[in-house]
Amino acid sequence: MPGSSSVSAVRIEILNTGTELLLGTVLNTHGKWFGEELFKLGFRIQRLTTVPDGDAITQALRECVSRADVVIITGGLGPTSDDLTREAAAEVLGAELIEDEAAMRSLEAFFAIRNKVMAEVNRKQAQVLVGADVLPNANGTAPGIYVPPRLNGAANCAVFLLPGPPRELYPMFREEVAPRIVALAGLAKPPGMLELKIAGVGESDLQQEVDAKLAEIPDLEVGYCARVGEVDLRLIGDEAAIEAGRKIAEASFARQIFSDDGSSLEATVVRLLTRQGLKLATAESCTGGLISNRVTDVPGSSAVFTHGFITYANEAKRDILGVPQALLDAHGAVSEPVALSMADGALRVSGADIAVAVTGIAGPDGGTPDKPAGTVWIAWAAKGRPTVAVKQIHPRNRKDFKIATSQSALDGVRKIVLKMPHA
Amino acid sequence: MPGSSSVSAVRIEILNTGTELLLGTVLNTHGKWFGEELFKLGFRIQRLTTVPDGDAITQALRECVSRADVVIITGGLGPTSDDLTREAAAEVLGAELIEDEAAMRSLEAFFAIRNKVMAEVNRKQAQVLVGADVLPNANGTAPGIYVPPRLNGAANCAVFLLPGPPRELYPMFREEVAPRIVALAGLAKPPGMLELKIAGVGESDLQQEVDAKLAEIPDLEVGYCARVGEVDLRLIGDEAAIEAGRKIAEASFARQIFSDDGSSLEATVVRLLTRQGLKLATAESCTGGLISNRVTDVPGSSAVFTHGFITYANEAKRDILGVPQALLDAHGAVSEPVALSMADGALRVSGADIAVAVTGIAGPDGGTPDKPAGTVWIAWAAKGRPTVAVKQIHPRNRKDFKIATSQSALDGVRKIVLKMPHA
Numbered sequence: 001m002p003g004s005s006s007v008s009a010v011r012i013e014i015l016n017t018g019t020e021l022l023l024g025t026v027l028n029t030h031g032k033w034f035g036e037e038l039f040k041l042g043f044r045i046q047r048l049t050t051v052p053d054g055d056a057i058t059q060a061l062r063e064c065v066s067r068a069d070v071v072i073i074t075g076g077l078g079p080t081s082d083d084l085t086r087e088a089a090a091e092v093l094g095a096e097l098i099e100d101e102a103a104m105r106s107l108e109a110f111f112a113i114r115n116k117v118m119a120e121v122n123r124k125q126a127q128v129l130v131g132a133d134v135l136p137n138a139n140g141t142a143p144g145i146y147v148p149p150r151l152n153g154a155a156n157c158a159v160f161l162l163p164g165p166p167r168e169l170y171p172m173f174r175e176e177v178a179p180r181i182v183a184l185a186g187l188a189k190p191p192g193m194l195e196l197k198i199a200g201v202g203e204s205d206l207q208q209e210v211d212a213k214l215a216e217i218p219d220l221e222v223g224y225c226a227r228v229g230e231v232d233l234r235l236i237g238d239e240a241a242i243e244a245g246r247k248i249a250e251a252s253f254a255r256q257i258f259s260d261d262g263s264s265l266e267a268t269v270v271r272l273l274t275r276q277g278l279k280l281a282t283a284e285s286c287t288g289g290l291i292s293n294r295v296t297d298v299p300g301s302s303a304v305f306t307h308g309f310i311t312y313a314n315e316a317k318r319d320i321l322g323v324p325q326a327l328l329d330a331h332g333a334v335s336e337p338v339a340l341s342m343a344d345g346a347l348r349v350s351g352a353d354i355a356v357a358v359t360g361i362a363g364p365d366g367g368t369p370d371k372p373a374g375t376v377w378i379a380w381a382a383k384g385r386p387t388v389a390v391k392q393i394h395p396r397n398r399k400d401f402k403i404a405t406s407q408s409a410l411d412g413v414r415k416i417v418l419k420m421p422h423a
Numbered sequence: 424m425p426g427s428s429s430v431s432a433v434r435i436e437i438l439n440t441g442t443e444l445l446l447g448t449v450l451n452t453h454g455k456w457f458g459e460e461l462f463k464l465g466f467r468i469q470r471l472t473t474v475p476d477g478d479a480i481t482q483a484l485r486e487c488v489s490r491a492d493v494v495i496i497t498g499g500l501g502p503t504s505d506d507l508t509r510e511a512a513a514e515v516l517g518a519e520l521i522e523d524e525a526a527m528r529s530l531e532a533f534f535a536i537r538n539k540v541m542a543e544v545n546r547k548q549a550q551v552l553v554g555a556d557v558l559p560n561a562n563g564t565a566p567g568i569y570v571p572p573r574l575n576g577a578a579n580c581a582v583f584l585l586p587g588p589p590r591e592l593y594p595m596f597r598e599e600v601a602p603r604i605v606a607l608a609g610l611a612k613p614p615g616m617l618e619l620k621i622a623g624v625g626e627s628d629l630q631q632e633v634d635a636k637l638a639e640i641p642d643l644e645v646g647y648c649a650r651v652g653e654v655d656l657r658l659i660g661d662e663a664a665i666e667a668g669r670k671i672a673e674a675s676f677a678r679q680i681f682s683d684d685g686s687s688l689e690a691t692v693v694r695l696l697t698r699q700g701l702k703l704a705t706a707e708s709c710t711g712g713l714i715s716n717r718v719t720d721v722p723g724s725s726a727v728f729t730h731g732f733i734t735y736a737n738e739a740k741r742d743i744l745g746v747p748q749a750l751l752d753a754h755g756a757v758s759e760p761v762a763l764s765m766a767d768g769a770l771r772v773s774g775a776d777i778a779v780a781v782t783g784i785a786g787p788d789g790g791t792p793d794k795p796a797g798t799v800w801i802a803w804a805a806k807g808r809p810t811v812a813v814k815q816i817h818p819r820n821r822k823d824f825k826i827a828t829s830q831s832a833l834d835g836v837r838k839i840v841l842k843m844p845h846a
Contacts, residue, residue: 024462032450056470292712
C-alpha cells in the first residue's frame with residue numbers, strides 16, 4: 001500500500017461497549033474523535049468495534065487482543081450491574097481484580113467534594129487488574145486502567161480501559177493514554193495530510209484525471225470523499241510526496257480547489273469577501289434560505305453579509321426585488337431573465353458589492369416537461385461587472401437539491417470575488 | 424429487561440468500510456441510524472465493525488459471516504480504486520463477479536439524465552456477484568447487492584452490500600433491505616413504537632415527571648433522546664402499553680408534544696398552516712435564514728411561505744422591515760422593541776397572516792456583559808392578535824444557538840396557529 005511506510009505500524013483497535021450505541025438512541029462519536037487524536041500522533045485505527053453491554057465484550061476483546069498491539073476499550077466502567085468491562089478484561093487477560101487503595105481514596109474524595117454519600121455499588125469502581133496502572137479521572141467516578149503488554153497473559157498487547165463519557169474520556173486520553181502509546185511505538189514523526197476540497201467536479205472525473213498520476217508518486221496515499229456538490233481529495237505522506245500530489249491536482253483543477261485547510265465553501269467565501277472588503281447579498285427562491293444560513297454559520301460573517309431575501313412567491317420577487325411582473329408572466333419564475341432580475345434587484349436594494357440569486361423547482365412536485373423538478377437558474381450580479389446566469393439540473397431529493405444549488409451559488413460567488421478588485 | 428421478549432433473535436452485524444471513518448475526518452452516523460431503523464422492525468444490532476478500505480474488509484467480513492445471520496456492509500461500492508467491497512464479498516462468499524446488464528443500463532441512464540458522459544471507471548459499479556439481487560439506487564451510481572444465504576458458499580448468512588452516503592443508503596435500506604430482513608426472520612409483527620416529539624421541555628424535567636409512572640406499565644420499554652431544543656420520548660411495546668404510556672406523557676405535556684408520527688417541527692408547522700389556510704413570513708437576524716431554510720425543506724411549503732427577510736445588518740432591519748432608526752439607537756438591535764418591530768414589519772411587508780422575528784447574538788464574538796453571546800429576542804406578530812416577544816439565552820456554540828433559536832421560533836408559531844381561526 002502506498003504511504004504505509006510513513007505511518008506507524010502499531011496496530012490499534014478501539015472497542016466501544018454500550019447497548020445504547022446499537023439501539024439508535026446515542027450517536028457514537030468516539031470513532032471520529034479517536035481517529036483525529038491518533039492521526040495527529042502518527043497512528044491509525046485498524047478497526048473499531050461496537051458491542052452491547054454483557055458477554056459480547058469478552059468475546060470481542062479476545063478477538064481484538066489477538067489482532068492488535070494496542071486495544072482501547074471505552075465504557076462499562078460504571079457502578080451498575082451492566083458495567084462489565086473490568087470483569088471481561090480480567091477474564092481475557094488472565095489477571096485478578098483487586099480493590100486499589102489509591103483508587104478507593106479518589107472515589108471517596110470525588111463524593112466528599114460534592115457533599116454526596118457514596119453508594120455501596122460505587123466500590124467496584126476501585127477494582128483494578130493486578131499490576132495495572134490506575135489512570136486518574138478528574139471528571140467522574142470511574143478511573144481508567146492500563147494493562148501493559150508484559151503483564152498481559154493472553155497476548156502481547158497493551159490494553160486501556162477508559163470511561164465512555166467524552167468529558168471523562170477526552171482529558172484522560174490526552175494526559176494518560178496518548179503519552180503511553182507514543183512511548184510504546186517509539187515514533188519519530190507523524191505523517192502529514194493535505195485535504196483539497198473541490199467544487200464543480202464529479203468524483204469519477206476527478207479520479208480519471210489525477211489518479212494514475214498520483215499513483216506514480218512514491219509513498220503517497222490518496223483518498224477521495226464525495227459529498228453533494230463537492231469532492232475532497234486527501235493526500236497522506238511526507239512533505240515532498242504531498243507537495244508533488246498537490247501540484248498534480250492543481251495542474252488540472254486550480255480554479256475548482258476552494259480550500260486546502262479543511263475550510264468549508266461558505267467559510268472560504270466569507271474569508272475572501274472579508275479580505276477584499278466586499279459585501280454579499282442573497283436572493284433565494286428554491287433554496288429557501290440555505291445559502292444565507294450557510295454564510296451565517298461562519299463566525300464573523302456579519303462583516304460581509306447584510307441582506308438576504310427569500311422571495312419564495314412571485315409577489316415577493318416583484319415587490320421586494322423589483323422583478324417586473326411582465327418578466328414573470330412571459331418567462332415564468334424559473335427562467336434566465338427572472339434570475340438575472342433577482343440578482344440585479346438584490347444588489348440594488350441591499351447596496352452590496354455582489355449578489356447571488358437562485359430560482360428553481362426543488363420538487364418533488366411543481367415540475368413540468370419543460371422544467372422538470374431539479375431545474376434551477378443561478379445568477380450573479382456584481383458592481384462593475386455584467387450580470388450572468390447559468391441553468392443547472394439537479395435531479396435529487398429536495399434537501400440535496402437545495403445543497404447542490406447552494407454549493408454552485410457559493411462557488412460562483414467565490415470565483416467572481418477572486419476576479420474583483422479590493423473594495 | 425422489559426420488552427426484551429419482543430425482540431427477534433436474528434443476529435445482525437453491520438460492517439462499515441471507509442478509511443475516512445477512522446481518520447477522524449468523517450463522523451460515522453450509521454450505527455445510530457441502523458440501530459434506530461432495525462429496532463423499529465424488532466431487531467437489534469449484535470455488533471458494528473468499522474474497518475478501513477482495502478484488505479481489512481475481507482478479513483472482517485469473513486469474521487462477520489461466521490458469527491451472524493445477516494451482515495450489512497456499507498461503503499466501498501464507488502467507482503474508484505479504493506472501492507473494494509464487491510471484490511471482498513466475492514472472495515469471502517466464493518462467488519464470481521459479472522457485469523449485470525440491468526445495472527449497466529441504470530448506470531447509463533443515471534448519466535444520461537444529467538447530460539453527463541459516464542467515465543470508464545464507473546463500469547465496475549455494474550458488477551455484481553453471480554446469483555445476487557441487484558438493489559436499484561435512485562440517488563447515486565452504485566447499485567446495492569443482496570446475496571441470499573442459499574447462494575453464500577462461506578456460511579449460512581444473508582449479506583447486503585449497500586452504498587455509504589446516507590442519501591443513497593437510507594431509501595435503499597427502507598425499500599429493499601428492510602422487507603428482506605423481515606422476510607428472513609419470519610417475524611409476525613414487530614413490536615409497536617410511538618415517538619412523541621416534545622419542544623420546550625428539558626430531558627431531565629421530562630424524565631423526572633414521567634419516568635416513574637411509565638415504569639409501572641408492564642412490558643413498556645421507554646427511551647429518551649435529547650436534541651437541541653427537543654426531546655423525543657420513545658415508547659416500545661404492544662398497543663395497550665403504548666397507549667397507557669401516551670396518556671401519561673399527554674397528561675403533563677399535551678401542549679409541548681408537537682408530533683407523534685415522526686414529523687419534524689417544521690413539517691408540523693407547515694401542516695398546521697396549510698390546514699388553516701394561513702401564510703407565514705420570517706424576519707431573521709441571528710439565525711441567518713435557518714428558520715426559512717427549515718420551513719422550505721418541507722415539500723409543499725410554497726403554499727404557506729411566501730416571504731423571508733434576513734436582516735443581518737441594522738440598515739436592513741430599517742430599510743427592509745421599517746424598524747425605526749431611533750429604536751435601534753435607543754435599545755440596540757438585540758432588544759424587545761426591535762424584535763417586536765421586526766415581526767410587525769415582516770407581517771406588513773409580506774401580507775402574511777403570521778410573522779416570526781429573531782434578533783440575537785450568535786457568538787462567539789459580539790457579546791457584552793449586558794447581552795452575552797447566546798442572548799436572543801424572538802417575536803411573533805399575527806393578524807388580529809397582539810405582537811409578543813420573549814427573551815431567551817442559549818449559551819451554546821454558534822450552530823447550536825441557531826438551531827435552539829429556530830426551534831423556539833417555530834414552536835411559538837405552532838402554538839399561535841393552534842389558537843388562530845381558519846383563514
